[in-house]
Each structure stands twice: as structure tokens, then as C-alpha cells.
Amino acid sequence: MPETAAPRTPRPPRWRALAGLLEAAPPRVMMLLGAGIALLGSLIVIRPLASLVLLGVYVGVSAILSGLLELVSRHRAPTWWTRALAFVWIAGGVIVLVWLGRSIEFLPAALAILLVVGGLASLGDALGAKRLSVRVLALAWGAAQIAFGVLSLTWPDLTLLVVAVVFGVRTIVFGATLITRGTRRLIAARRPPGAQRAVAEPSRRALAWAAAGRYALSLLLVVGAVGGFGLDDFLSEGAPVVDGFYDPPSDLPLGHGRLIRTGESLGREPDRGSVSRILYTTRDAHGFRAVGSAMVIVPDDPAPGPRPVIIWNHGTTGVARGCAPSLTDGTATKWAIPALEQMLARGWVVVAPDYSGQGAPGTFPYLIGKGEAHSALDAVLAAGEMEDLVLSPQTVVWGHSQGGHAALWTSQLAEEYTPGLDILGTAAFAPAADPLELARELTSGDAGAMLTVLVSWVLVPYADTYADVDLNAYVATGARSIVREMTQRCLSEPGVMVSALTALGLREDSPFDTENLTSGALGRRLAENVPTGPWNTPIFVSWGTRDEVLPTASQRALVERLCAQGEQVRAVPVHGRGHQDILQPRSAMLTDLVRWTDTLRFAAVPPASVLDDCEP
Incomplete structure (x- = not known):
């Protein structure tokens, strides 16, 4: 049956509390306020980070006003229910306003709680609704608010950005509404007395269309909530899970490079070898005790x-x-x-460290040389303690990108840190060898999405490692929680798409003070982590001529610097290859790499044509 009209109870909508306070304003004042509010909304959409503090104030004030309106308005829900929620609204608003003075990072949790409270209020409204369509819409809206409140805790950085932009859009709409309302009142005031139009009662057809609209909106809300949880499951399922193997015991062995435990590999094994995981003691960038993890890949048919x-x-x-x-x-x-199976066929054991802070707990030394090198060298010492495995001191160090930086530091520190190892040479593929120059190069252009994520990954570990690097000095107030959240996702998991979307949303409003990223304490620490040698053993440097991640000019500059220092350098640019492509099985670089590595071990006097491209 079509729905019939029911007596309406005057009730200011909760989400338009501010509009209710402006009802008595003169038309021209209302239009002027609308224009100012619309302009403010436009600025917020363009600069969402600046809006986060405003968003916090808006949330706090609106929550308090909503609570007060709950107390003075008549509702369909039971009185005790509405009063309880009213006090929760008021308390939540006060907490948000007070806490904003300490940290805006509290805002995502506050938004989640207030969304849940709003959802509960809508569920209460559904209990007293007389029209079926109104009841269904209230139930759907209440459930959706609760669902989105739960989801906002899972992805707080994206939630903050989306809500900030939505807040800006709503502010524009609110301003436009005030302009329209003021214009209409100004026109109505100029009409002759008694010229007001009569308001007709809604027809059955109009009521039917209104009910259909409510049902359609209810369906949309349900689909949105279900889709949100489905997307959450998809993004969360790909996140790696750190199992108990990586949790170190309370009583660690004394010294660094000591084996704590071994375990089976979780992934696929190569055709010519078997893989084990190890947990071992190491030292962080400051020389303090830490724990690292690594893979040890042993050939199936080793030479005696x-x-x-x-x-x-x-x-x-x-x-x-x-x-x-x-x-x-x-x-x-x-x-x-690269060239893994060739090395296993030759009897080499491959030790692949995770670095401390990955797998095992701790601070990850991203582009922090001593932390990377300690993890790598100690992994070899610990692997030497495995049963039925006898390692030669002859060691060659390989690394790609960040690992290229780590490889150069590993060889540079080996003689002092692990004098028992005989480092024969170092192979660095597309190495991020100069963090300071890289930072200058990347920040010289526009701040894109990749830069935002990459800077987060550098800045947070540096701030966590060095007491003089203050995160607050380089990150906008409203973006600190966003930057921290970006460091909680990995390249291999689908959730990194959230970081990418957040970074794209910040494209026109960078969270960083990019002009100062290479100065001050951070600039000094970046310079400290440039490997300078000496190495005194051959170095193999390779890069793709179409590297889309690191500037190829930086690789050529590295080769020139090493040659100027008197190092033996084999330079292998790979034409037509990108940052990752140079490692793939058909890369032309692999033939040179295997030959170079073989020569290090077996040639009593290595030929210069193989090991050294520097001019005499």
C-alpha cells in the first residue's frame, strides 16, 4: 500500500546544526557568510592537510551542538536512549577539542567513535519511525555509519584525507545553500504583502516516489558498507604475517653474529638449493644489541x-x-x-639478510649504512653456526637499490667489524649510494605520489634512529599520522594501494617541507650515510639506462668517484632496461656478473679487462 502522510515532528537535522543557528540571520548577511564559507571549502579541497585541524574543530563543535540539540529536541526513539547518546556526543566533542592541542593523531579514532555513536542514534530513530521506508533508511544509515566507523580505524590515513576532502565539499555545499537561501529570502521580502504561495499537501504519488528514493538510498548504503568490508578483506589478506619464529627469546646469546634458531622456509625453493630461515644477534646503527633474520640458501650438490x-x-x-x-x-x-641458480651450481651459499627491524623487531635501518652492514655481516657469522654447514671466509657482497647502498657499506665495514671474513668484491646494482644527493634530486621537482611514500620511508626510520632528527620539523602538523601510516605497508601487499591513493590525494599539498629535507639534522645524517670507502677490492656497478626510479646520472657519478679514489671498478650499464629489469633472468648484466664473480675467486691475478674499467 502507498504510504500516507504522518504528522511531522519539528527536528533540526543533526548534521546541519550550524545551519539552524543561522536561520535568523538577515538575507544579505546570510549571503555574505555563504560566500565566505564556500571560499573556505574550496581552499580546504585544494589543501586538505590544512583542513585537518579545521576538521578537528568542526567535529568537536558539531558533536557538542548535536548533543545539545538531542537534549532539547523531540525524537521517535526512547527518551533515555536519546539522552544517553546526547551526553556521549557532548563528551566526545569536548575530548576532541581538548586533545587537538596535544595531537591531531587522535582524530581518526575520534571520527570512528563519533561515527559509531551517530549510527547508534540512527538505529534508535528507526525504532520509533511510523513509515516503513523511513525505518529502513534509518536502519541502513545507522548500520553504514557503524561499519564505516570500524573501517576508519583500519585505514586511518586514507580516512583522514577522505574526510578532510568531504568536509571541504560539504563546506562548499553549505556555503552555496546559505547563498541560495539568502537570495530567496531577499526576493521574497520584495514581494507585495499577501503574495505568498500556498503550500499543497504532498500527493500519494509524491509520497510513493519519496519512499522509493529512501529504499534506493538504503540499498546504496548497504552495498557501500558491504563493499567496504569486502575491499578491506582484499587489502588485508595480502598483508604479510610475522609468525612466532621472529620473536627473540629474553636471554640472547652474548656477542653479535650468534645463531638464535633456525627454521624452515615459508616460500618456494630454487631448483638447485634448499632454503632455511635463521634468527641471530646483531647490532644496530649505534652499536647496541639487536636481532636480525635472514635466509640461507644452500646448494643441493656442493663441492667438497x-x-x-x-x-x-x-x-x-x-x-x-x-x-x-x-x-x-x-x-x-x-x-x-640475480644469477642465483648459477651461483648454487658453482657451490656458493647465498645468505640473504632481512636487516634488523624486518622480521625481527627493532628499527629498520633504511639507507642507514651501519645498521644495514651489521645485519648483513652478522647473518654470515650466524649461518656459519648452522649444523652440517661449513662456510669459507671467501665472501662476495651483492645488493640492489637500497641493497646496493647496503652492499657498499657491508664491504666498507667488514675488515673492522668481522675481520674473519675475506671480502673478495662488491656488486652494486642500481645502488642508492648517495642518500643526500638522491634526496636533493628527488625534491628538486614536483612532489609526486612516489616521492611522498619514499620520503616517508626514509624520514621515519631516520627520526626513529637519530635523536636529533625531529619528525615534527619536516612534516606538516596534519600529516604526521598519515606519514606514519605509510610506513606500515609493504610493496608486496595490496594495502600499499592505500598509501598510493593517499599520496595522490596529497599531490597538490605535500605533507613535507621539501625545501628543508636536505638541510639541518636530516641533511647531516643523510651525508653521514654516504659510503666513502676505502674498499681496496673490486667493485661491480650496473644500472639500467631506462631506470625509472633512480637517476642514471647518479650511477655514472658513483663510478667516476670510485675511479677517482683509485678503486677497481667494473661499470656495466644495461641498455633499454629499467630499475628492476636488470635483475631478470634474460638481463645482459647477468653474464658479466657471473664472469666477474668467478674471476674474483679463481684468478690469482685478475685481468684488468674483467675487473677494472677505470682509466689508468
Whole structure:
């Protein structure tokens, strides 16, 4: 049956509390306020980070006003229910306003709680609604608010950005509404007395259309909530899970490079070898005790005697604990480690550290040389304590991208830190060898999405490692929680799309003071982490001529610097290849790499044509 009209109870809508306070304003004042509010909304949409503080104030004030309106308005829900929620609204608004003076990072949790409270209020309204369509819409709206409140805790950085932009759009709409309302009142005031139009009662057809609209909106809300949870499941399922193997015991062995435990690999194994995980003691960038994890890949048919070692320093995977390569499926394959099966066929053991802070707890040393090098060298010492495995001191260090930086530091510190290892040479593929120059290069242009994520991954570990690097000095107030959240996701998980979307949303409003990222304490620390040698053993440097991540000019500058220092350098630019492509099985670089590595071990007097491209 079509719905019939029911007596309406005057009730100011909760989400338009401010509009109710402006009802008595003169038309011209209302139009002027509308124009100002619309302009403010436009600025907020363009600069969402600046709006987060305004958003917090808006949320706090609106919550208090909503609570007060709940107390003085008549509702369909039971009185005790509306009063209880009213006091929750008021208390929540006061807490938000008070806490904003300490940290805006509290805002995502506040939004989540207030969304849940709003959802409960809507559910209460549904209990007393007489029209079926109104009841259904109230139930759907209440359930959707509760659902989105729960989801906002899962993705707080994206929630903040979306809500900030939505707040800006709503502010524009609110301003436009005031302009329209003021214009209409001004026109109505100029009409002759008694010229007001009669208001007709809604017809059955109009009521039917209104009910259909409510049902359609209810369906949309339900689909949105279900879709939100479905997307949450998809993004969360791909996140790596750190199992109990990586939790260190309370009583650690004394010294660094000591084996704590071994375990089975979680991923695929290469055709010619078997893979184990190890947990071991190491030292962080300051020399304090830490714990690291690594993979040890042993050939199936080794030659007799001690086995030489390749240290594989992996490239950027993220900076969170769950970004450890030993947690992913394909890390110990030829697609992830270049020339892996060739090295296993020659009897080499490959030790692949995660670095401390990945897998094992701790602070991840992203582009922090000493922390990376300690993790790599200690992994070899710990692997030497494994049963039925005898390692030769002969070691070659490989690394890609971040791992190229780590490889150079590993060889640079080996003689002092692990004098028992005989470092034969270092191979760095597209290395991020100069963090300071890289930061200057990246920040010289526009702040894009990739830069936003990358700077987060550098800045947060540096701030966590060095007391003089203050995160607050480089990040906008409203973006600190966003920057922290970006460091909690890995390149291998679908959730990194949230970081990318957030970064795209900040494209015109960078969260960083990019002009000062290379100065002050951060600039000094970046300069400290440029490897300077000496190495005194051959160095292999390779990069793709179409590298889309790191400037190829920086690789050529590295080769020139090493040659100027008197190092033996083999430079192998790979034409037509990108940042990752140079590692793939068909890359032309692999033939040179295998030949170079073989020559290091077997040639009593290595030929200069193989090892050194520097001019005499």
C-alpha cells in the first residue's frame, strides 16, 4: 500500500546544526557568510592537510551542538536512549577539542567513535519511525555509519584525507545553500504583502516516489558498507604475517653474529638449493644489541670443502616489520636474486639478510649504512653456526637499490667489524649510494605520489634512529599520522594501494617541507650515510639506462668517484632496461656478473679487462 502522510515532528537535522543557528540571520548577511564559507571549502579541497585541524574543530563543535540539540529536541526513539547518546556526543566533542592541542593523531579514532555513536542514534530513530521506508533508511544509515566507523580505524590515513576532502565539499555545499537561501529570502521580502504561495499537501504519488528514493538510498548504503568490508578483506589478506619464529627469546646469546634458531622456509625453493630461515644477534646503527633474520640458501650438490658465500642485500620492500623478504613466497628464486641458480651450481651459499627491524623487531635501518652492514655481516657469522654447514671466509657482497647502498657499506665495514671474513668484491646494482644527493634530486621537482611514500620511508626510520632528527620539523602538523601510516605497508601487499591513493590525494599539498629535507639534522645524517670507502677490492656497478626510479646520472657519478679514489671498478650499464629489469633472468648484466664473480675467486691475478674499467 502507498504510504500516507504522518504528522511531522519539528527536528533540526543533526548534521546541519550550524545551519539552524543561522536561520535568523538577515538575507544579505546570510549571503555574505555563504560566500565566505564556500571560499573556505574550496581552499580546504585544494589543501586538505590544512583542513585537518579545521576538521578537528568542526567535529568537536558539531558533536557538542548535536548533543545539545538531542537534549532539547523531540525524537521517535526512547527518551533515555536519546539522552544517553546526547551526553556521549557532548563528551566526545569536548575530548576532541581538548586533545587537538596535544595531537591531531587522535582524530581518526575520534571520527570512528563519533561515527559509531551517530549510527547508534540512527538505529534508535528507526525504532520509533511510523513509515516503513523511513525505518529502513534509518536502519541502513545507522548500520553504514557503524561499519564505516570500524573501517576508519583500519585505514586511518586514507580516512583522514577522505574526510578532510568531504568536509571541504560539504563546506562548499553549505556555503552555496546559505547563498541560495539568502537570495530567496531577499526576493521574497520584495514581494507585495499577501503574495505568498500556498503550500499543497504532498500527493500519494509524491509520497510513493519519496519512499522509493529512501529504499534506493538504503540499498546504496548497504552495498557501500558491504563493499567496504569486502575491499578491506582484499587489502588485508595480502598483508604479510610475522609468525612466532621472529620473536627473540629474553636471554640472547652474548656477542653479535650468534645463531638464535633456525627454521624452515615459508616460500618456494630454487631448483638447485634448499632454503632455511635463521634468527641471530646483531647490532644496530649505534652499536647496541639487536636481532636480525635472514635466509640461507644452500646448494643441493656442493663441492667438497668449505663453501664460499654470496651476501644478497635486498632492495626496497618497505620499512615495516612485515616487509621482510623471508616472509614472502618467491624471494629465494631466480626472479628475485640475480644469477642465483648459477651461483648454487658453482657451490656458493647465498645468505640473504632481512636487516634488523624486518622480521625481527627493532628499527629498520633504511639507507642507514651501519645498521644495514651489521645485519648483513652478522647473518654470515650466524649461518656459519648452522649444523652440517661449513662456510669459507671467501665472501662476495651483492645488493640492489637500497641493497646496493647496503652492499657498499657491508664491504666498507667488514675488515673492522668481522675481520674473519675475506671480502673478495662488491656488486652494486642500481645502488642508492648517495642518500643526500638522491634526496636533493628527488625534491628538486614536483612532489609526486612516489616521492611522498619514499620520503616517508626514509624520514621515519631516520627520526626513529637519530635523536636529533625531529619528525615534527619536516612534516606538516596534519600529516604526521598519515606519514606514519605509510610506513606500515609493504610493496608486496595490496594495502600499499592505500598509501598510493593517499599520496595522490596529497599531490597538490605535500605533507613535507621539501625545501628543508636536505638541510639541518636530516641533511647531516643523510651525508653521514654516504659510503666513502676505502674498499681496496673490486667493485661491480650496473644500472639500467631506462631506470625509472633512480637517476642514471647518479650511477655514472658513483663510478667516476670510485675511479677517482683509485678503486677497481667494473661499470656495466644495461641498455633499454629499467630499475628492476636488470635483475631478470634474460638481463645482459647477468653474464658479466657471473664472469666477474668467478674471476674474483679463481684468478690469482685478475685481468684488468674483467675487473677494472677505470682509466689508468
